[in-house]
Amino acid sequence: MNIRRVELSLLPSLMGAALLAAATPANARDYFDPGLLALMGGQAATTDLSAFETSGHIPPGNYLVTLFVNQVDLGQHQLMFHTDDTGKTAPELTPAFLHKVGVNTQVLPAFSGLPTDVPVNNLQALIPEASVHFDFAQQRLDLSVPQIAMQANTQGAVDPALWDHGVPALLLNYSANGGRNWQDSQYDDEGNKVQTNLFTSVRGGLNLQAWRLRSDMTYTYNESRGGSPAQSQRTQNTQFTNTYVQRDIAALRSELLVGENNTENDVFDSIPFQGMKLNSSDDMLPTSLRGFAPVISGIAQSNARVTVSQNGNVVYQTFVAPGAFSYQRPVPDRAGR
Missing domain, CATH: 3.10.20.410 (PapC, N-terminal domain)
Structure with missing residues (x-):
């Protein structure tokens, strides 16, 4: 009678232990025995797998x-x-x-x-x-x-690191004309008169890496001999104009010029000057940014398509990655340009 009572008292403890073991997760992983790589029962492989x-x-x-x-x-x-x-x-x-x-x-x-x-x-x-x-x-x-x-990826833009300054070159463009006139006297040789005229214009330049040297030179020569009484006159003149050094400033999308040049005549009349000029160059901008370009921004929850339309016409479309995005796209004019 006492032994049966002890067995009944142990039964709840055994059931609790079984439930606890069943609820505890078991961790296991795949394992490959390197000894299986040994051929013909040779020495076991020591490769770390x-x-x-x-x-x-x-x-x-x-x-x-x-x-x-x-x-x-x-x-x-x-x-x-x-x-x-x-x-x-x-x-x-x-x-x-x-x-x-x-x-x-x-x-x-x-x-x-x-x-x-x-x-x-x-x-x-x-x-x-x-x-x-x-x-x-x-x-x-x-x-x-x-x-x-991401870096700005404007349509038509080229990384300034890929710009090529060109090969070193010496440029020369010239124009020359001259003439000689004879005037014979009807009475004696002392009255003969000869006039000689020469004009030369040279446009020279030098390209070396990013630097551009330009200069204009003019040369005039005039000589008159003879006449009555006999006399001789000779004049010559050499003059350099529009001499300047120029280079591009890629970071500012502009051009730097030092020397003699003229101002632009888009609004006011052109004025010659001697000094330094730093002006923006639209040629360094991609075509898509040479006009009004609003900033279009938002947040994409996943890989998404962004469509920009104006008056019902799609002017630009692209795909963006998840996260914030910001684009600066040009708006065409009424002619659709």
């Missing part, structure tokens, strides 16, 4: 990847992948490389003070809404960066 135990894990190393930034193919790049503190393998992205592929690292406050050649630890912490995804099977690396953090 831990990198392949986790699904989707990428071994660290150097990879040739096809880079896509906001779904735009930027070609193949050789990148180093390393394992971070969380055990995940991520590409080494330096601020210099991000700027090269279009990220506006020179303006973003998060990149201020960071070394340009040291990889960033967490791109998402520096640029909110940014993401990095690597497809190991296709060797494809996708970077999604909000458009507001």
Whole structure:
């Protein structure tokens, strides 16, 4: 009678232990025995296969990847992948490389003070809404960066770093004319008169890297001999005008000129001057920015299409990555230009 009572008292404890064991989650992972790689029962392999135990894990190393930034193919790049503190393998992205592929690292406050050649630890912490995804099977690396953090990509614009100043050259353009007149006397040789005239105009220049040297030279020669009484006169004059040195200032989209030149005559009459002139050059701007261009901004919740229309006509359309975006697009005139 006493033994049965003890067995009944232990039954609730055993049931509680069983329920506790069933509720406790069990952690497990795939494991491959390297000894199975040994042939004919030879010595067991010592290769470390831990990198392949986790699904989707990428071994660290150097990879040739096809880079896509906001779904735009930027070609193949050789990148180093390393394992971070969380055990995940991520590409080494330096601020210099991000700027090269279009990220506006020179303006973003998060990149201020960071070394340009040291990889960033967490791109998402520096640029909110940014993401990095690597497809190991296709060797494809996708970077999604909000458009507001990208460099301005104006239609028709060319990076000033790709501008070519041209080859060194010496330029010369000239014009010359002259004449000689004889006037014979009817009485004697002493009354004969000869006049010689010569005029030469030379437009010269020198191109050396970004500098442009220009100068105009005029040369006049006049000689008169003979007459009654006999006399001889000779005059010659050499004069340099419009001599100046000019170069482009790409950062300001302007031109710098030092020397002799004339002011523009768009509004007032042209005035010659000697000194220095710094003026904007519309030729350095893309065609799409040579007019009124309003700023269009917003926030995209996902990869979205932005359409700009005027009077029911679509004037511009583009796709943006998730996050904030800002575009400056021109508005055509009534003629649709």
